[in-house]
Amino acid sequence: MQIEAEELKQVMESAALAAGRAIMAVHAAGPDVHYKPDRSPVTEADEEAERVILAALRQHFPTVPVVAEEAVAAGLIPDISGGLFFLVDPLDGTREFVAGRSEFTVNIALVRKGVPVAGIVYAPALSSGFTAVDGRAERFTVAGSTIGERQTIGCRGRGSVLTAVASRSHDTPETARFLDAHGIGACTAIGSSLKFCLVAEGLADVYPRFSRTMEWDTAAGDAVLRAAGGETRTLDGQPLAYGKRNQAHDADFANPNFIAARTGWSSGGGN
Incomplete structure (x- = not known):
């Protein structure tokens, strides 16, 4: 259609x-x-x-x-x-x-x-x-x-200082380890799908998510990020996919952990 x-x-x-x-x-x-x-x-x-x-x-x-x-x-x-x-x-x-x-x-x-x-x-x-x-x-x-x-709006290029956004209500030790491993000292905690949008409009570099989300939580913000020159990838490097049914280890429409950032963030100096 x-x-x-x-x-x-x-x-x-x-x-x-x-x-x-x-x-x-x-x-x-x-x-x-x-x-x-x-x-x-x-x-x-x-x-x-x-x-x-x-x-x-x-x-x-x-x-x-x-x-x-x-x-x-x-x-x-x-x-x-x-x-x-x-x-x-x-x-x-x-x-x-x-x-x-x-x-x-x-x-x-x-x-x-x-x-x-x-x-x-x-x-x-x-x-x-x-x-x-x-x-x-x-x-x-x-x-x-x-x-x-x-x-x-559009994602920004990599600057000398990397900044992140993270969940206000779902902070995790994995998030802290990710920020430390990537030399990210500045992290803004904010609720809802606005985290995707802050990356999309160039106010942050990366949104790491190491706690559970559902597809309806992420799809709209992910669409904005992708249109702005970004991407959302699972921890094995695959694009976050939608319409996930009959998952062996989780409920319908549940997302795995992911990293949302400008396209090529990790290969362009994010590590």
Whole structure:
């Protein structure tokens, strides 16, 4: 199926902004938090944002399956054997959201044959976000309920000082060892898929991840990074793939550990 790039961009942006408004309404009122079987938090903001996004995607792209975090948690997994599907995380960074921080995002990505080819990462509390469509990565601002300024972004080259971004809520000893092994003294801890975006816009060099993520956590940010001249690779050097089902040692859609950075980072002096 062919999806026209401009229509895709418009639908993703409209859906993400609408989801963001739903999230911020809950944010203002104070969320009611409960926990899924894996002990990850979920709120009515997650659920309402997912409802908004699913309705928009089904209206405009009714034949494209959608893998969405809360739907999967409820046992609703569509057939993605055709290779084209959306991945949706309606509220990435729920822990940050519950804690009153601003580093939570709405994530929507389109995957084709295991590759995230388009995506949007929208941070409603920061009134900004990132898109990747047709091989171009952009940063945008939001004024009121509309997108304002847009700016093309790209990964930076290697400088004399390397900087990293890492998970605020999932720090690990492996991350510390990676930073030490690569001579990285500066590391910013931040929540949600914004870590990919900081690398994509040239504000950091690398995002190492040594704790569990799911595909809906990473696909949109990964799409932005790839469009900005970066890559996300597993520890054996393979590109991070999407649509992983029936895994022998983990759940459907679970990711292995990975390193996200500009393309050729490790061969260009990252070691």
